Amino acid sequence: MEMLIAWILRTVSFGTIILFGAMGEIITEKSGNLNLGVPGIMYLGGFAGFAVAYLYEFSSPQYIPFVGMVLAVVCAFLAAMLGGLIYSFITITLRANQNVTGLALSIFGQGVANFFGAFLLNGKTVTQTAVHHVFQAKIPFLSGLGVPGQILFSYGFMVYGAIALAFFLQHLLNRTRVGLNLRAVGENAATADAAGVNVTRYKYMATCLGAGISGLGGLFYVLDYNNGIWATTDQIEALGWLAVALVIFATWKPRNAIWGSYLFGMLYWLYQYLLPLLGITVSSYATDLIQMVPYVVTIVVLIITSLRKKQEDQPPQNLGIAYFREER
Amino acid sequence: MTDYAIELRHITKTFGSVVANRDVSMFVRKGEILSLLGENGSGKTTLMNMIAGIYYPDSGEILVDGTAAEIRSPRDAMRLKIGMVHQHFKLINVFTAAENIALVMEHKGKYSLKSVKARAREICDQYGFDLDLDQKVYEMSVSQKQTLEIVKVLFEGADLLILDEPTAVLTPQETERLFNVMRAMRNNGKSIIIITHKLHEVLEISDRVVVLRKGEYVGDVLTRDATTAVLTEMMVGQKVSLNIGRSDPRELHIRLAVRHLSVLNAENVKVLDDVSFDAFGGEILGIAGISGNGQKELLEAIAGLQRGAEGSSVIYYPDDDRDSTAEQLLGKPPAAIRKMGVHLSFVPEDRLGMGLVGSMGMADNMMLKSYKEGHSLLVQRNAPRKLAREIKESLGVITPSIQTPVSRLSGGNVQKVLVGREIAAAPTVLMTAYAVRGLDIHTSYTIYRLLEEQKRQGVAVIYVGEDLDVLIELCDRILVLCGGKMNGILNARKTTKEQVGLLMTKLADKEGKDR
Numbered sequence: 001m002e003m004l005i006a007w008i009l010r011t012v013s014f015g016t017i018i019l020f021g022a023m024g025e026i027i028t029e030k031s032g033n034l035n036l037g038v039p040g041i042m043y044l045g046g047f048a049g050f051a052v053a054y055l056y057e058f059s060s061p062q063y064i065p066f067v068g069m070v071l072a073v074v075c076a077f078l079a080a081m082l083g084g085l086i087y088s089f090i091t092i093t094l095r096a097n098q099n100v101t102g103l104a105l106s107i108f109g110q111g112v113a114n115f116f117g118a119f120l121l122n123g124k125t126v127t128q129t130a131v132h133h134v135f136q137a138k139i140p141f142l143s144g145l146g147v148p149g150q151i152l153f154s155y156g157f158m159v160y161g162a163i164a165l166a167f168f169l170q171h172l173l174n175r176t177r178v179g180l181n182l183r184a185v186g187e188n189a190a191t192a193d194a195a196g197v198n199v200t201r202y203k204y205m206a207t208c209l210g211a212g213i214s215g216l217g218g219l220f221y222v223l224d225y226n227n228g229i230w231a232t233t234d235q236i237e238a239l240g241w242l243a244v245a246l247v248i249f250a251t252w253k254p255r256n257a258i259w260g261s262y263l264f265g266m267l268y269w270l271y272q273y274l275l276p277l278l279g280i281t282v283s284s285y286a287t288d289l290i291q292m293v294p295y296v297v298t299i300v301v302l303i304i305t306s307l308r309k310k311q312e313d314q315p316p317q318n319l320g321i322a323y324f325r326e327e328r
Numbered sequence: 329m330t331d332y333a334i335e336l337r338h339i340t341k342t343f344g345s346v347v348a349n350r351d352v353s354m355f356v357r358k359g360e361i362l363s364l365l366g367e368n369g370s371g372k373t374t375l376m377n378m379i380a381g382i383y384y385p386d387s388g389e390i391l392v393d394g395t396a397a398e399i400r401s402p403r404d405a406m407r408l409k410i411g412m413v414h415q416h417f418k419l420i421n422v423f424t425a426a427e428n429i430a431l432v433m434e435h436k437g438k439y440s441l442k443s444v445k446a447r448a449r450e451i452c453d454q455y456g457f458d459l460d461l462d463q464k465v466y467e468m469s470v471s472q473k474q475t476l477e478i479v480k481v482l483f484e485g486a487d488l489l490i491l492d493e494p495t496a497v498l499t500p501q502e503t504e505r506l507f508n509v510m511r512a513m514r515n516n517g518k519s520i521i522i523i524t525h526k527l528h529e530v531l532e533i534s535d536r537v538v539v540l541r542k543g544e545y546v547g548d549v550l551t552r553d554a555t556t557a558v559l560t561e562m563m564v565g566q567k568v569s570l571n572i573g574r575s576d577p578r579e580l581h582i583r584l585a586v587r588h589l590s591v592l593n594a595e596n597v598k599v600l601d602d603v604s605f606d607a608f609g610g611e612i613l614g615i616a617g618i619s620g621n622g623q624k625e626l627l628e629a630i631a632g633l634q635r636g637a638e639g640s641s642v643i644y645y646p647d648d649d650r651d652s653t654a655e656q657l658l659g660k661p662p663a664a665i666r667k668m669g670v671h672l673s674f675v676p677e678d679r680l681g682m683g684l685v686g687s688m689g690m691a692d693n694m695m696l697k698s699y700k701e702g703h704s705l706l707v708q709r710n711a712p713r714k715l716a717r718e719i720k721e722s723l724g725v726i727t728p729s730i731q732t733p734v735s736r737l738s739g740g741n742v743q744k745v746l747v748g749r750e751i752a753a754a755p756t757v758l759m760t761a762y763a764v765r766g767l768d769i770h771t772s773y774t775i776y777r778l779l780e781e782q783k784r785q786g787v788a789v790i791y792v793g794e795d796l797d798v799l800i801e802l803c804d805r806i807l808v809l810c811g812g813k814m815n816g817i818l819n820a821r822k823t824t825k826e827q828v829g830l831l832m833t834k835l836a837d838k839e840g841k842d843r
Contacts (some may be wrong), residue, residue, distance in 0.1 A: 177430075177439035184431050185418050191418040195432040196403040311422050311466050 003148075007266070007273035008151050011160060014268060015261035017221045019162045021243025022250060022257045023169055024214030028084070029252060030173065031206035032186040032318040036102030039240025040109020041083040045215020046222040047113035048079030050230045052221065053131040054120060068131040072223060080215020083109055084208040092203050095322040103205060117230055125231060133230025135155060135220075139318070158216070158222045165213070169254040170271050179209075182206055186316030188281075189323035199323055238279060240267075245298040251305060251313040264294040330394035331489050333358045333519035334379060334410070336479035339388035341374055348374040352390070352545045355536050356488065360518045361510060363534035363551070365527075367563055367618070369794060371543035372523045373415075375378040380412035382821045391729035405431075408610070411481030411488040417473050421466040425459060425476050429483050444483075451482050455512045471502040478509070481785050489513065489522045495529055496620070508532050525563075525618050527833045541565050551791050556834065557826070564796055572776050573802045575784055580608040583757050583788035584630065584670075590637035591625040591812075600625040601812045609756065612779060612789040614803030614820060616796065616828050620811035625790045627759045631672040632662035644670060646756065666697075669756035673747050673763065683746055686735030690716040690727065690745055693734055697749065719748035723774065740771035747775060751782060758782055776802055796825045808832055 028035045049072040090096045104181045142153035173179040184192040185202045250256035271290040305313040335355040349371045377383045379403045392408045430444045495503045539546040539562040550651045584607040591600035600622040628634040642657040694712035716730040723744045764772040808831040815831040
């Protein structure tokens with residue numbers, strides 16, 4: 001039982017990281033921009049959030065944890081948006097190839113984070129900020145209600161924030177004019193343009209805000225999931241790619257991303273919890289294979305959706321294509 | 329107060345060195361259906377695009393309701409109550425009809441799909457449109473999509489509707505329904521411009537006809553005073569002498585015997601219907617017709633790129649008049665047909681779309697069609713390089729080097745490369761479509777001379793063209809296609825533009841009824 005609860009707890013927090021990443025990418029892709037820079041953006045967000053909280057904690061005489069938390073969230077969002085802005089400028093204004101730009105951004109983000117991270121680490125291999133206590137604060141009272149309390153109410157605020165955000169984005173995309181216009185831009189930019197939608201503005205806004213949301217995934221990873229520890233780690237990168245896979249798995253719908261992210265989390269940690277539960281022991285190299293399952297599931301989903309040929313489950317039609325008004 | 333819904337004064341529009349419209353002045357009355365008639369490339373769509381805000385005129389002015397108007401974007405046009413239904417629909421496939429309508433709504437006020445639907449339903453009821461507002465666009469037929477486009481335009485409150493060749497994609501029944509709707513809209517006080525080149529439709533639906541030719545305004549005529557003959561003459565104009573220098577054909581040898589050739593498209597509609605003719609070495613056979621009447625399918629079926637329907641036959645005679653070596657081409661793969669000496673160079677509207685790779689140089693593009701001749705493991709670059717150099721010299725292709733990507737070449741030079749490559753392969757049958765599309769007069773003549781030269785060498789040349797003057801002066805015989813059917817073969821030396829024009833727009837009477 002305890003093992004099962006631990007599995008669920010791990011699943012939900014793990015899922016939240018990629019849920020943020022995927023939601024941001026969904027918004028970005030809905031505008032027709034295929035931003036493969038999600039891992040880099042999550043690095044930017046995670047590092048900026050950590051760095052600001054860390055510097056504030058160790059430089060301010062009156063340290064208020066709550067302020068540290070707000071600073072971290074705001075800065076993570078802004079730093080990630082900056083990554084999105086770079087991507088937007090290169091692909092929308094300069095019309096460079098989106099895939100190449102995205103991959104470059106991935107490497108760039110990781111490089112920036114690790115480079116500046118070296119100054120904070122100052123020779124150590126890990127360093128920690130206390131702000132994670134605010135991020136990890138459980139819901140008082142409710143979390144004490146036995147097993148349901150543990151499973152449902154013992155997470156940090158960002159877990160609930162992510163779910164709320166997913167529902168909000170779902171509503172935004174399908175029930176508002178902004179969402180209608182955004183989808184139109186991603187589906188067929190020329191048509192949207194003819195209808196008077198400012199294509200460039202929508203692409204910029206969606207890509208930058210989307211990057212900001214993705215960046216929150218990095219922030220959550222460092223300050224909640226990883227207990228506020230910054231170390232030279234490669235794990236964010238793996239999570240970033242998982243987020244991109246989740247976008248496909250969720251067929252570009254934020255609501256599907258919620259349960260998709262938890263399913264991915266469950267599968268990802270399957271080796272550590274389910275196998276012992278069943279009394280199976282496997283050698284360590286097999287665990288990597290088992291962690292691959294989310295990707296396999298994504299491929300299966302891809303196969304199924306392309307077989308079903310349901311247009312609603314397909315990527316936005318103009319995904320990956322730069323738009324410019326033909327002057328002839 | 330004026331009774332003109334819109335008036336154009338001295339509109340000129342050029343694209344680079346090509347003049348699309350020159351000094352066009354015309355008007356549309358309120359509550360009038362006006363047909364804008366002209367051949368392909370006569371500037372009809374360009375002119376209308378300037379009213380709809382897609383293009384902006386180089387000079388001249390547009391008056392809407394008597395006051396000068398600046399129309400710089402579709403949005404401006406919408407504000408002036410002008411709406412255009414383009415030939416290529418501007419719809420979002422995964423959206424429902426209602427969502428597509430909502431997209432173009434004024435971008436303010438509360439967003440409510442429900443009220444959009446209610447208003448759209450009113451419009452549908454008023455004019456008798458049959459439209460399911462909850463249907464997704466990708467599930468719609470072409471005619472339903474067109475209906476949606478019209479409802480969209482009406483939803484924006486347009487008083488002037490421009491329909492760009494609306495009947496091109498419709499069945500006769502759907503066309504009839506569209507015309508009824510158009511009449512209902514006119515009776516409601518709306519003005520309508522319909523772009524078309526189908527004469528019988530012009531006579532059926534419109535009140536007045538404006539004719540354009542080669543970008544210029546020819547004149548207008550009230551439909552009740554118009555006849556097919558009058559309109560055709562206005563459309564094709566006086567004969568212009570070109571002095572291409574056509575030689576008389578000598579030593580004709582049969583090369584192709586096409587019999588009962590039909591081609592079905594993806595929807596199982598006959599796009600080419602029972603075409604039979606012979607092509608001879610030593611002559612140029614012209615193929616006339618308004619584009620999209622089966623020319624492309626005809627050439628592609630011969631070249632093996634399209635499948636001929638049952639009962640079709642294309643016999644190829646490689647040796648002079650000898651039956652023993654004759655072969656059936658249908659059913660053979662394109663590469664085999666090419667190898668036998670039947671070559672096709674098709675110049676599509678975007679020129680680079682077919683046959684050339686834009687990012688590759690001339691030499692590499694030559695190799696595209698010859699790499700199979702190499703026998704070693706590595707590709708042989710010398711022969712294509714030599715060929716590219718030869719074509720560059722002999723045709724005067726202007727390019728910094730034969731390695732320069734062809735996409736950086738001007739249109740005329742790209743076409744020289746395309747046609748030159750086919751000629752260099754020494755074909756016995758050379759088919760070219762739209763070889764001079766978009767070329768200036770000088771380069772066009774280079775191409776004509778090339779084709780004439782091929783003819784003198786005994787090649788059977790099949791030339792699909794748009795310009796009737798050229799067809800009449802370049803070709804020996806002209807086959808006219810209309811609606812995928814063969815409408816006669818004319819002796820180019822004896823025929824007139826009017827005769828060709830008539831055959832292009834109207835099926836011969838043996839079919840019983842006009843189409």
